[in-house]
Amino acid sequence: MRKRVAVVILVLLQSALTYGGNAETLPQEYWRHPLAPQGEAPKDWSAEEKSLRPQECGLCHADKLAEWRTSLHAKAFSPGLVGQLLTFDSEDVHSCLNCHAPLAEQKQAFDAARAAGKGHLPTAQGLAAQGNSCGGCHLRNHRRFGPPQRDGGAVGVSPADGSHGGVTRSRDFERSDFCAACHQFPQDMAINGKPLENTMVEWQASPAGRNGQSCQSCHMPDRRHLWRGIHDPAMVAAGVTAQFSAETGFARFRLTNTATGHAFPTYVTPKVMLKAVGLDENGAVIPGSAREHVIQRRVAFIDGDWIERFDSRLPPGQSAGLDMPWPASGRVRFWLEVHPDDFYDHDVYDGLLRDLPKSSAAARLIAEADAQARRNRFTLFEREVTRP
Ligand code: HEC
Ligand code: HEC
Ligand code: HEC
Ligand code: HEC
Ligand code: HEC
Structure with a gap:
């Protein structure tokens, strides 16, 4: 009996959260x-309001569409992903698509393209090809969710007579937990x-985390939908x-993580190298003089288990x-080399x-992904140091 009461309370609590009401926190789920299907959109909405496509959102939110298009979230349905999906069963495909x-x-669209033998064609993938797009972050049940209103900071449910029936504004959009999913x-x-x-755990332990400097404050400055990271030379140089x-x-090159709000880099995929060569009097590289220090979390998948090297x-x-x-010439050249996709490139x-x-x-x-991974490599901080 007591158990049943508890169940009823739980169900009520969940439906209150699902509904959202005027609460400024996002529904728990x-x-x-x-994610659940959106269901039917209200009948009186325009085709633009009903659409889940980022292009339609962009008719009224042009700046967000333009920024998002330059980001890796827009490119998340990439050749490197799809090439793998084509070899997976549907359950594994869906687990990748969650992110x-x-x-x-989007899952339905990709399943349909695949069933028609066209899973590899962006023109047939429909909404799936849009990757991590507006709807994934902003839409549940055709309702728009967003951060507190830019001017005035209003939270909660806006009047339903606005475009797409208004919006539910929540401070959770400004919190790092939003990205943790x-x-x-x-x-x-x-x-x-x-x-x-x-x-997220690295961030919590960092000075940025302790000072409440969110992921968004570095990766979405002024709410811009940029999400620059290890693939962007300027972002890396700033961090x-x-x-x-x-x-x-000797000559010395030191690199310090001064403004990256987590480990530099945070993932197992990039490989970063401090590099040096000795130069002769004419500035030519002295054969055999190269040295390097590798910054990376190196893991391997061996006999069904991951290990950290x-x-x-x-x-x-x-x-x-x-x-x-110092070589005899007293001339040394240093630089930083960044391979953002090293793990996929070599191990996958x-x-x-x-x-x-x-x-x-x-x-x-x-x-195609392999060639792209090689093009993504870049160097920073090239510098010649001479003996005084
Ligand atoms: C027909 C124009 C139109 C389309 C299409 C449209 N929006 Fe909006 N959107 C608006 C307007 C107008 C507001 C301000 C609503 C309000 O204040 O109640 C808004 C508000 C928002 C907000 C909250 C921003 C704020 O004002 O605080 C978000 C988030 C949002 N829209 C996301 C989307 C997404 C995602 C799509 C596509 C799936 C979309 N919108 C499509 C017109 C549109
Ligand atoms: C629905 C899942 C999802 C959510 C939510 C999400 N991301 Fe991402 N993010 C991804 C995926 C997947 C990629 C990799 C895209 C690719 O290259 O295929 C990515 C890439 C990135 C990158 C680029 C990394 C690089 O290698 O340069 C940054 C930065 C980033 N996300 C930050 C954020 C922040 C900040 C938030 C929260 C506001 C967030 N993400 C929310 C899935 C997500
Ligand atoms: C929990 C979220 C999550 C899941 C689930 C996930 N990924 Fe990713 N994936 C990411 C993020 C974040 C990145 C970007 C950072 C990185 O490179 O690790 C990424 C990057 C990638 C990349 C390199 C960038 C690109 O798009 O070419 C590939 C390939 C990839 N994932 C394939 C997969 C495959 C295949 C699966 C399913 C087996 C999968 N992912 C499942 C979050 C996820
Ligand atoms: C990975 C998740 C993610 C994706 C994808 C995404 N957004 Fe956002 N969006 C956010 C977050 C988080 C914020 C709030 C950022 C903050 O408060 O710092 C936001 C804010 C907004 C706002 C309010 C901006 C303001 O100035 O008040 C609008 C409008 C919006 N997004 C529309 C879009 C549209 C349109 C797309 C697709 C083109 C899109 N978003 C894609 C996470 C996302
Ligand atoms: C103080 C600023 C700052 C904060 C806060 C911050 N980042 Fe970053 N982030 C950076 C810089 C700078 C880079 C580029 C250097 C690098 O790749 O580590 C980066 C890189 C990344 C990358 C690229 C992949 C990689 O291996 O480095 C991802 C993904 C990412 N951040 C996600 C997040 C998420 C999620 C949060 C919140 C939990 C967050 N960041 C908080 C500054 C920040």
Whole structure:
């Protein structure tokens, strides 16, 4: 009996949360994967209001559409993803799409394209091709959710006579937890104590986390939908500080994580290298003089288990260094090399390219992703240091 009362209370509580009411917090299940289908849109809405496509949102929110298009969230339904999806069963496909194309309608669209033998064609993928788009973050049951109103900070439900029946505004959009649904794995998936995605936990332990400086404040300045990260040279340069010095016996390159609100870098995918070569009197590289220091969390999947080989990433405030003994010329060149997709490039794509039938659509997509991963590499902070 007591149990039944508890169940009833729980159900009531859940429906109150689902409804949202005037509460300024988002419904508890807002980010529970898989997301529920939107259902029928109100009959009196225009086709633009009913649409789940970012292009239609952009008719009235042009700035957001333009910014989002430049971001990796817009490119999350990528060749590297789809090339793998084509080799998976439907259940595994859906688990990937929870983060890469989260709406139920996107899963349906991809399933339909695949059933028609056209899963590899962006023109056939429909809404799925839009990746992590407006609807995944802003739409539940055709209702728009967003942050407190820009002018005045109003929260809660706005009058229903506005476009798309108004909006429910919540401070949760300004909180880091909003991003955790896709950027933090649970602790029970830890490898050597840390899940493969541990950004939220790293952030909580950082000065930024302690000062309440949210993910959004760095990745969506002034609410701009940019989400720059390790693929963007300017963002990386803003997050770390490079120092060069001429010491008595050697030249030194130090890199410090000064403004990245989590480990630099946070994921297992990038590889960052401090590099040095000695130069001769004419400025030519001295053969065999190259040195490097690797910053990376290196993991491997072996016999069905993940293992960590090493973790040399820089938590906030920490530094890495590379010393180079002076060559006779007293000239040393340093630089930082960033390979944002190193793990996919070597551990995932190379294996798939070996195993997949050469002319298959999946192999073509993975080859495209592999080439893109190589193009994504860049260098920063190139500098020559000379002996005084
Ligand atoms: C026909 C024009 C129109 C379309 C199409 C449209 N919106 Fe809106 N949107 C508005 C207007 C007008 C407001 C302000 C509503 C209010 O104050 O009640 C708004 C408000 C919002 C807000 C809250 C911002 C604020 O004012 O605080 C979000 C978030 C939002 N829309 C998301 C979307 C998404 C996502 C889509 C596409 C799925 C979309 N909108 C499509 C006109 C539109
Ligand atoms: C629905 C899942 C989802 C949510 C919610 C989400 N992200 Fe992402 N995010 C992704 C995926 C997937 C990618 C990788 C896209 C790709 O390259 O395929 C990504 C990429 C990024 C990147 C680019 C990383 C790089 O390598 O340069 C940044 C930065 C980022 N997200 C920040 C955020 C922030 C901040 C929030 C919260 C406001 C957030 N994300 C919310 C799924 C999500
Ligand atoms: C919990 C959310 C989440 C899930 C589930 C997820 N991913 Fe991702 N994925 C991300 C984020 C965040 C990134 C960007 C950071 C990175 O590179 O690790 C990413 C990046 C990628 C990339 C490299 C960027 C690109 O788009 O080319 C590939 C490929 C990828 N994921 C494939 C998959 C596949 C295949 C699955 C299912 C087996 C999957 N992901 C499941 C969050 C997720
Ligand atoms: C990965 C999640 C995510 C995606 C995808 C996304 N948004 Fe947002 N959006 C947010 C967050 C979080 C905020 C609030 C940021 C803050 O308060 O710092 C926001 C804010 C907004 C606002 C309010 C802006 C303001 O100035 O008050 C609008 C309007 C909006 N988004 C529309 C869109 C549209 C249109 C798209 C697609 C083109 C889109 N969003 C894609 C997460 C997302
Ligand atoms: C103090 C500013 C700051 C805060 C706060 C912050 N980031 Fe970052 N983030 C950066 C900088 C700078 C980079 C580029 C350097 C790098 O990749 O580590 C970055 C990179 C990333 C990347 C790229 C992938 C990678 O391996 O580095 C993702 C994803 C990301 N951040 C997500 C988040 C999420 C989610 C949060 C909140 C839990 C967050 N960030 C909080 C500054 C910040």
